[in-house]
Amino acid sequence: MTDTTMADMNSRIPSGLVDPVGEANATGASINAKGLTKVFGSGENAFHALGPIDLDIKPGEFVSIIGPSGCGKSTTMLLVTGLEPPSAGSVEIDGKPLTAPISEIGIVFQDHLLLDFRTAINNVMLQQEIRGLDRAKFRERADALFARLGLTGAENRYPWQLSGGMRQRVSIARALVHDPSMLLMDEPFGALDAITRTQIRHDLEMLWLETRKTVLFITHSIEEAVGLSDRVLVMSKSPGTIVEEIVIDLPRPRPAHLGEYPEFSKYAERIYRIFEKLGVYKF
Amino acid sequence: MAPAQSGARARLMAAFGGSYLSSVLIGTVAVLLLLGVWEIALRFFEVPIWLAPKPSDFLARLYTxxxxxxxxxxxxxxxIVEGFVLGVLVAIPLALAIVSVGALERGLYPVIVFLNIMPKTVIGPILIIWFGIGPLVAALIVFLMSFFPVLVDSMSGFRLVDRRLFYISRSMGASSWQTFWKVRLPAAMPHIFSGMKIGVVKAVEGVIIAEFIASNKGLGFMIVRASAFMDMTLMFSGLVAAAIVALIFNGAMSIIGQWLMPWSRH
Incomplete structure (x- = not known):
């Protein structure tokens, strides 16, 4: 990829995206968590899955959590949205204590989790149906997002008629169409092939650059974490705690081949070393 | 197998196998062949009509x-429609209730399983005393037969919906009502539908027996009455008609399934 100037980037921004629809906030929210802990079950069968961890994510920041399988990464995501209650600790979104699930968020999981019986566009319009918002206005925004994500022409196709990468793009569109203040992604590119993954990583970065949502990105890929984030939080094995915080100071948008930055290898190396020290890797 | 032989076989397969039309063609040819052999054998051995009717007899009777x-x-x-629809209308909400409430699963479900083990036709004479002989009792027996497969498959359908889908619907601020109608029920539909397919098979099987014992209308009743008059030809005509009814119902279910769930073909 050649260098992209700010002007190039602006020329790619379709006007339909800046216009917020509904009650959600166009700008990112801050996430603050203290002593967040999750224990599943009780008594002898209790499983300490996570924590205690503290989080301090600024509005519009792109933060990745990286860690080995089963370390509680995904649980973290569910706790900061209120979708699961914490066993201990507290969460504040934009300074307000979290007591119930919030809906100013968009979620993308590893599997696209689209509904088979709805077309691509109707999967996205589910947001509008459930939120009871204006259909025409919402459709405009969905169309803009589809264009932005390279999905134009796929509107009326069903999930089973789309490729894996396109399904995941539709599920990103579903998570962003209502203009949420937070985007939560749980290994969103984990099931995609390497080429698709690189492209969709770039597309997500460009979307983030123009909308500046707060993104919490769960991954076990060092390349994705370093390639996308402002900050990477490295998590230990279960029960997961945050053992290191790495600020990624690389220019954006970042290239397809991150090796173009010598600093990239240094960041990657650092994460490998931490994993080695934690016993995640045994060579 | 020699290469030449397998080549010839492949050509034959290509000519007759594969397409839907050719499988219908093969089926028709096989049925015609069977009827032809039947007709010729009965004519040749001069079998009396009260013992076994020729296809020409009962097919003509089907027309006259x-x-x-x-x-x-x-x-x-x-x-069939009454019993089956009632079965579906009871089974789906009950499945949801059993899956959602732990106490029902432990308390009610074993009772239903036990009742299902019981032969349904045994309940016929009891139902006759309660409701009198008529199509209503037959419909109730059909209901009992088709209800259980729909219940079991609906339960696994509701249970197998990916938990993360509920996270997504909650992230949209969906009420539990919206989550049920827009996510859970449609997502469970393929399972519910495969239960309904089995339910229809049970219903068309069960309806004739139900009419034997408990009705004064319907093909089952017609066959029993024909039997009383030693009207062998009408009995065979009734058999053919029952087969046609079964074919229509099973075919209709497949078509509805493909129409409702186009993705299930893939």
Whole structure:
């Protein structure tokens, strides 16, 4: 990829995206968590899955959590949205204590989790149906997002008629169409092939650059974490705690081949070393 | 197998196998062949009609008595629809309740399983005392037969919906009502539908027996009455009509399934 100037980037921004629809906030929210802990079950069968961890994510920041399988990464995501209650600790979104699930968020999981019986566009319009918002206005925004994500022409196709990468793009569109203040992604590119993954990583970065949502990105890929984030939080094995915080100071948008930055290898190396020290890797 | 032989076989397969049309063609040819052998054998051995009718006899009877047979076939169909629809309407909400409430799963479900083990036709005489002989009792027996497979598959359908889908619907601020109608029920539909397919098979099987014992209308009743008069030809005509009714119902279910769930073909 050649260098992209700010002007190039602006020329790619379709006007339909800046216009917020509904009650959600166009700008990112801050996430603050203290002593967040999750224990599943009780008594002898209790499983300490996570924590205690503290989080301090600024509005519009792109933060990745990286860690080995089963370390509680995904649980973290569910706790900061209120979708699961914490066993201990507290969460504040934009300074307000979290007591119930919030809906100013968009979620993308590893599997696209689209509904088979709805077309691509109707999967996205589910947001509008459930939120009871204006259909025409919402459709405009969905169309803009589809264009932005390279999905134009796929509107009326069903999930089973789309490729894996396109399904995941539709599920990103579903998570962003209502203009949420937070985007939560749980290994969103984990099931995609390497080429698709690189492209969709770039597309997500460009979307983030123009909308500046707060993104919490769960991954076990060092390349994705370093390639996308402002900050990477490295998590230990279960029960997961945050053992290191790495600020990624690389220019954006970042290239397809991150090796173009010598600093990239240094960041990657650092994460490998931490994993080695934690016993995640045994060579 | 020699290469030449396998080549010839592949050509034969290509000519007759594969397409839907050719499989229908092969089926038709096989049925015609069977009827032909049947006809010739009975003529050759001069079998009396009260012992075994020739295909030409009962197929002609199907035409000459078409008003009578169609009338009974209509009642049989109506009984299937009534019993089956009632079964589905009871099974789906019950499945949801059993899956959602732990106490029901432990308390009610074993009772239902036990009741299902019981032969349904045994309940027939009891139902006759309660409701009198008629299509209603037959419909109730059909209900009992088709209800259980729908219940079991609906339960696994509701249970197998990916938990993360509920996270997504909650992230949209969906009420539990919205989550049920827009996410859970449609997502469970393929399972519910495969239960309904089995339910229809049970219903068309069960309806004839139900009419034998408990009705005064329908193909089952017509066959029993024909038996009383030693009217062998009408009995065979009734058999053919029952097969046609079963074919229509099973075919209709497949078509509805493909129409409702186009993705299930993939």
């Amino acid at each position: 008595d078409r008003a009578l047979i169609a009338g009974h076939a209509f009642w049989t169909s109506l009984t």
